[in-house]
Amino acid sequence: MKTTIYDVANKAGVSIATVSKVINNNGKLRQSTREKVLETMEALNYMPSMMASALTGKKTEILGLLVPDISNPFFSEMARIIEDRANDLGMSLIICSTDDSVEKEQKYLELLRRKQVDGFIIASPLRTKESLKFLHEEKIPIVLLTQDDPELGCPSVSVDDFKGGYEATSFLASKGFKDIVIFAEHAHSSKMRIVGYKEALETHGIEASKTSIYRMTGIIENGYELMKQLIESNRIPEAVFACNDLISMGVIQAAREKGVSIPDELALVGFDDTILAKTTVPALTTIAQPIQEMGKRVVDVINEEIKEGIRIEERILYNPKLIIRDTV
Amino acid sequence: MKTTIYDVANKAGVSIATVSKVINNNGKLRQSTREKVLETMEALNYMPSMMASALTGKKTEILGLLVPDISNPFFSEMARIIEDRANDLGMSLIICSTDDSVEKEQKYLELLRRKQVDGFIIASPLRTKESLKFLHEEKIPIVLLTQDDPELGCPSVSVDDFKGGYEATSFLASKGFKDIVIFAEHAHSSKMRIVGYKEALETHGIEASKTSIYRMTGIIENGYELMKQLIESNRIPEAVFACNDLISMGVIQAAREKGVSIPDELALVGFDDTILAKTTVPALTTIAQPIQEMGKRVVDVINEEIKEGIRIEERILYNPKLIIRDTV
DNA sequence: ATGAAAGCGCTAACAT
DNA sequence: ATGTTAGCGCTTTCAT
Numbered sequence: 001m002k003t004t005i006y007d008v009a010n011k012a013g014v015s016i017a018t019v020s021k022v023i024n025n026n027g028k029l030r031q032s033t034r035e036k037v038l039e040t041m042e043a044l045n046y047m048p049s050m051m052a053s054a055l056t057g058k059k060t061e062i063l064g065l066l067v068p069d070i071s072n073p074f075f076s077e078m079a080r081i082i083e084d085r086a087n088d089l090g091m092s093l094i095i096c097s098t099d100d101s102v103e104k105e106q107k108y109l110e111l112l113r114r115k116q117v118d119g120f121i122i123a124s125p126l127r128t129k130e131s132l133k134f135l136h137e138e139k140i141p142i143v144l145l146t147q148d149d150p151e152l153g154c155p156s157v158s159v160d161d162f163k164g165g166y167e168a169t170s171f172l173a174s175k176g177f178k179d180i181v182i183f184a185e186h187a188h189s190s191k192m193r194i195v196g197y198k199e200a201l202e203t204h205g206i207e208a209s210k211t212s213i214y215r216m217t218g219i220i221e222n223g224y225e226l227m228k229q230l231i232e233s234n235r236i237p238e239a240v241f242a243c244n245d246l247i248s249m250g251v252i253q254a255a256r257e258k259g260v261s262i263p264d265e266l267a268l269v270g271f272d273d274t275i276l277a278k279t280t281v282p283a284l285t286t287i288a289q290p291i292q293e294m295g296k297r298v299v300d301v302i303n304e305e306i307k308e309g310i311r312i313e314e315r316i317l318y319n320p321k322l323i324i325r326d327t328v
Numbered sequence: 329m330k331t332t333i334y335d336v337a338n339k340a341g342v343s344i345a346t347v348s349k350v351i352n353n354n355g356k357l358r359q360s361t362r363e364k365v366l367e368t369m370e371a372l373n374y375m376p377s378m379m380a381s382a383l384t385g386k387k388t389e390i391l392g393l394l395v396p397d398i399s400n401p402f403f404s405e406m407a408r409i410i411e412d413r414a415n416d417l418g419m420s421l422i423i424c425s426t427d428d429s430v431e432k433e434q435k436y437l438e439l440l441r442r443k444q445v446d447g448f449i450i451a452s453p454l455r456t457k458e459s460l461k462f463l464h465e466e467k468i469p470i471v472l473l474t475q476d477d478p479e480l481g482c483p484s485v486s487v488d489d490f491k492g493g494y495e496a497t498s499f500l501a502s503k504g505f506k507d508i509v510i511f512a513e514h515a516h517s518s519k520m521r522i523v524g525y526k527e528a529l530e531t532h533g534i535e536a537s538k539t540s541i542y543r544m545t546g547i548i549e550n551g552y553e554l555m556k557q558l559i560e561s562n563r564i565p566e567a568v569f570a571c572n573d574l575i576s577m578g579v580i581q582a583a584r585e586k587g588v589s590i591p592d593e594l595a596l597v598g599f600d601d602t603i604l605a606k607t608t609v610p611a612l613t614t615i616a617q618p619i620q621e622m623g624k625r626v627v628d629v630i631n632e633e634i635k636e637g638i639r640i641e642e643r644i645l646y647n648p649k650l651i652i653r654d655t656v
Numbered sequence: 657a658t659g660a661a662a663g664c665g666c667t668a669a670c671a672t
Numbered sequence: 673a674t675g676t677t678a679g680c681g682c683t684t685t686c687a688t
Contacts, residue, residue, distance in 0.1 A: 004681055015658065016683095017683085020684085021683095033658080049681055051382045051388065054664090055666090060379065071405045080398050092439060094420045095423050097411055115388075275401070275548075279604055279608050344675090348668085349674090356673055357673065377664095377665055383664090383679095383680045385680070
């Protein structure tokens with residue numbers, strides 16, 4: 001049998017209340033008692049069950065993290081930062097990949113709710129405001145990551161997508177390109193990037209063509225397929241702005257396969273600045289998100305909500321940063 | 329207040345036992361009763377607490393996954409497969425990155441133990457057999473991933489590292505290279521890869537030089553630093569066999585920076601076959617691990633241990649596969 | 657300073 | 673077919 005608080009109490013010759021006090025380091029105890037209990041705990045290799053203590057109203061010290069796909073380097077890099085910070089604060093992470101699917105999102109939200117996670121960090125595109133609203137009403141801490149929704153009334157940590165889109169496009173336009181297309185995601189974040197894209201085009205006096213905005217789920221295959229199609233149908237643009245690094249990889253692969261040289265015949269700007277941007281060749285010019293800061297900050301925000309029980313309403317925006325490498 | 333089983337029982341006009349029965353779908357109930365309860369559960373948006381039910385001896389449906397670093401694409405790709413399979417079986421994943429540190433490993437093991445995870449999947453190098461043995465004695469299901477330890481007596485899912493090392497080296501030798509060095513990890517897996525490396529050298533009548541085996545933690549920086557050093561001190565080998573894709577990326581970067589052409593002046597074989605191998609240029613010739621199969625299998629094994637309560641003693645070995653691309 | 661006891665939300669005998 | 677009740681391992685209030 002697993003050793004419980006009773007075993008410790010018995011062996012130490014005290015009551016379970018006393019043991020509980022030394023576990024939680026509260027209440028007044030004689031130093032000698034505390035030590036004796038500590039020793040027996042050690043000797044019995046006792047580990048308090050968090051399930052039991054969670055049942056009595058304490059926290060589970062578990063956070064739920066929803067991402068579109070943990071195997072996307074952007075999210076795994078982010079997850080790593082979040083994990084570390086959460087761990088500093090004594091919390092663990094349950095990670096769920098939703099694949100942009102409403103069903104999975106619903107399912108995971110419900111599951112995590114049942115597992116009594118202390119809070120949710122949601123980095124996957126919000127497909128169902130309904131379920132989120134519900135959680136929100138139940139006063140379960142939620143913070144949005146990589147997206148922002150004024151309606152929901154919950155804090156968010158994201159990058160200024162408008163600015164990112166604007167800068168990427170502006171950079172391209174300043175290099176003299178006119179025919180700039182955008183490969184955007186279905187995610188919320190892409191909406192504002194598209195707006196930034198249009199704005200930059202306008203600033204540079206370029207007319208946005210109706211057929212230059214493509215939307216897709218942000219995986220390599222989609223970037224690859226679309227680029228290939230464009231090349232094959234002889235609709236090669238001068239430049240593409242891809243809304244994440246994965247899509248950019250697809251573009252690079254299609255271009256190489258079809259013998260279209262980057263940056264000579266095609267310029268490319270990505271978004272995220274993951275490991276992929278640094279290891280591909282030509283190295284990817286991309287809009288960097290401050291993953292470190294965002295990851296750390298998001299857990300600090302949720303931690304505050306959890307520990308203090310207060311509702312924070314801050315929507316934190318970070319500045320994206322253009323990293324110039326070799327694809328333009 | 330959160331709605332509990334009592335609320336449902338009250339509203340439905342039945343006892344909590346009845347509600348419990350419909351939740352768990354057992355016991356004999358009149359169809360009409362079941363429906364009535366189901367309806368009230370729906371109406372109240374009731375979600376049974378897994379904490380409470382775990383306390384009564386049921387499972388938590390949570391698995392602990394220890395990896396060296398979730399931001400390493402090999403592990404995030406693996407984690408994704410594991411997550412999906414676990415989810416099929418109704419389980420969630422707590423992911424912990426240990427960074428090859430004994431302290432973190434200990435700490436996470438203890439933490440997850442306290443959180444009553446149903447089982448552990450351990451893909452991080454085993455630094456402390458002690459704590460693992462302890463868990464093992466407590467009959468908590470453990471399965472080793474990416475490593476194998478006969479002493480521990482727990483099941484494992486791994487790739488035949490000897491064979492992988494042998495094939496990588498053999499391939500290089502067959503191309504006529506004599507001066508082949510190996511960049512190995514500190515991880516357990518590298519041990520057998522080194523043995524395979526030596527064996528292949530011998531088979532091809534090449535004498536293994538004492539100074540051709542380097543060990544490091546498997547991150548880009550280390551591959552980069554070592555390769556740079558080698559180039560700067562004019563000790564450029566004909567070929568390097570890097571024990572993971574990350575190290576390979578470092579080698580590629582150092583070579584490019586120093587103007588050493590791959591594959592013309594330096595041949596390179598990696599290990600893992602992650603997304604990086606496909607997106608870098610020249611695309612990496614590497615030893616592929618069957619991530620899909622391994623990930624799926626490892627959760628099936630642990631699931632069996634958990635659900636059936638049986639001790640499985642199988643050590644499953646997959647065959648690595650040489651993927652020829654452009655670095656040799 | 658320490659202990660007794662109630663209760664957290666649920667399950668599983670055992671009664672009815 | 674349904675209900676009563678005793679735990680599960682812990683926290684916390686209230687006595688002592």
